[in-house]
Amino acid sequence: MKKLTLAEKVYQVREDAIVAAVNRLLAEKGFDLMTVDAVAAEVGIGKASLYKHFSSKEDLASAAMAFVLQGALTHAAELAADPSIEDIDRLRSLARWAVQRQISGEMPALPAQNPSLREAMTRDKVYMDRLMQLSDQLGQWIESALAAGALERSLPPEVTLYSLFAKGCDPVVSILKAMGTYTDEQIVDWAVQTCFTGLCGSPARDAAPPQADAGTRKAGKRSP
Amino acid sequence: MKKLTLAEKVYQVREDAIVAAVNRLLAEKGFDLMTVDAVAAEVGIGKASLYKHFSSKEDLASAAMAFVLQGALTHAAELAADPSIEDIDRLRSLARWAVQRQISGEMPALPAQNPSLREAMTRDKVYMDRLMQLSDQLGQWIESALAAGALERSLPPEVTLYSLFAKGCDPVVSILKAMGTYTDEQIVDWAVQTCFTGLCGSPARDAAPPQADAGTRKAGKRSP
DNA sequence: GTCTATATTTAGATAGAC
DNA sequence: GTCTATCTAAATATAGAC
Structure with missing residues (x-):
């Protein structure tokens, strides 16, 4: 780590504030509806200053x-450091992390069809490095979980990997959140559950408890 | 049905052509990147003429x-007309229909975050009527499948319903399609499979066949 | 490096002739 | 109803003073 001058620190702090603002606005409005003016306004700086950073x-x-x-890599590292966790549960935990980030409004929503955006991201070495690092880590866990019989054998590891990444932009989460009927925690549970065991659930399990949804609805919004 | 004059028929045919073009362009570019000029060009009419229709x-x-x-309602009606099909398989068939439509480039990609778009759609009575009709039909099948024990009891019907609708814009399908490694049919199978039984699959089932992916990869693109 | 003010471009929407 | 030509608004990006 290089030691930073005061000016560099100030610069870095501002840049972090910009990234945080972009992160929030991307989650709220998506890429196309987010304007650079709005980013500048949220950070509290002029638009021209933004373009000195990006x-x-x-x-x-x-x-x-x-x-x-x-953030995902940090969480993955924590999971990797705990040898008591099964690999399938590491995958589950990372999926949960992504869904939680989405439901709390901190997961950028980027349109996959935008060519200029795709190009910019593939040219960003920092982004690409982290993406590959995370993919590698997940790939190892997937292979291991497959060998342990915890993942469906007929699904190629790629399909499982992309399915996990896709949980970061699950539209069902947004819809349920917008409804306001359920708690965030409950929605996250369902999102992770449907990802790993699907809508049909595990046929091996016995009947669910009679009142499975007890305490999962928000107070004051219970349906009649 | 009212009898149409020739002029009305011509008008209707052109309108159908417009809708088809919009459908394709929305699937390819998404709402924000699709321009009205491109729609007019694809239909082969002037932009001003478009605005006489919409x-x-x-x-x-x-x-x-x-x-x-x-189209979804038509498919649902066919499924409802065949009494030999289980309700869970009706749901599966409709999910498959949606994924197939997406993978063949005929499923519009609309940003859920766009407020003006949302408003326009909720004001469109034809759209809303069909949406409610389809939701009602799916809701009945879901209730019935739940009673038969074919769907996970701990998931509220709403959650299952939205999860099915969301299959129409599953990003995993687009990614796998773009890779070019697998056949469309194989990708559709996996999408439906992960939707209903998840990444873990059914624990009740025995081991998968040794070479589960035989014949599922596209010719000439087999990985080393 | 930060600001105000401005340039440029793009795309949604319309005027008016036919 | 359809076309050509145009208007207008919005948003990305930049110039130039401090």
Whole structure:
């Protein structure tokens, strides 16, 4: 680690504030509806100052995703450090982390169809490095969980990997959240559950408890 | 049914062509990157003529979704007419229909976060009627499948319903399709499979066949 | 490096002739 | 109803003073 001058520290702090603002706005509005003006306003700086840090709107989005990936890598490292956890549960925990981040409004929503955005992200070495690092880690856990019989054998590891990444932008989570009927915790549980055991659940399990949803609905919004 | 004059028929045919073009362009580019100019060019008419049929870009998108819902209702009616099918398989078939439509480039991609688009769609009576009709039909099948023990009891019917609708925009399908490694049919199978039995699969089942992926990869693109 | 003010571009929407 | 040509608004990006 290089020691930073005061000016560099100030610069870095501002840049972090920018990334945080972009992160929140991307989660709220998505890439296309987020304007650079709104980012500048949220940070409290002029728009021209923004362009001294990032040379395009696409670069802003890329930096936000790189930041999120940093968080994912940190969480993955914690999971890897605990030898008592099964690999399938490491995958589950990371999926849960992604869904929680989404439901708390901190997961950028990027349109996969935007070519200029894709190009900017593939050119971002920081983003790409972290993405590959995370993919590698997940890939190892997937292989291991497959060998242990904890994952469906007929699914290629790639399919499982992408399915896990996709949980970060599950539209069902947004819809349920917008309804306001259930607690965030309950929605996260369902999202992770449907990801790993599907809508049909585990046929091996016996009948669910009679009142499975007791205490899962928000107070004051119970349906008649 | 009212009898149409020739002029009305011509008008209707052109309108159908517009909806088809919008449908394809929405699937390819998504709402934000689809321009009205591109729609006019694809149909082969002037942009001003478009606005004689639809008064806004949002209305175009809404008409495209209403058209897709019409197709879903037709498929649902066919399933309902065959008494030999289990309700859980009706749900599966409809999910498969949606994924197939997506993978063949005929499923509009609409951003859920766009407020003006949401407003236009909720104001579109045709779209809303079909949406409710389909939701009702699916809701009945879900209740019935739940009673038969074919769906996980701990999941509220709403959650299952939205999860099925969400299969129409599953990003995993797009990613796998873009990779070019697998056949469309194989990708559809996996998408439906992960939806209903998840990444872990059914623990009750015995070991999968040794070479589960035989014949599922596209020719000439087999990995080393 | 930060700001105000401005340039440029793009795309949604419309006027008016036919 | 359809077309060409145009208007307008919004948003990305930049110039130039401090």
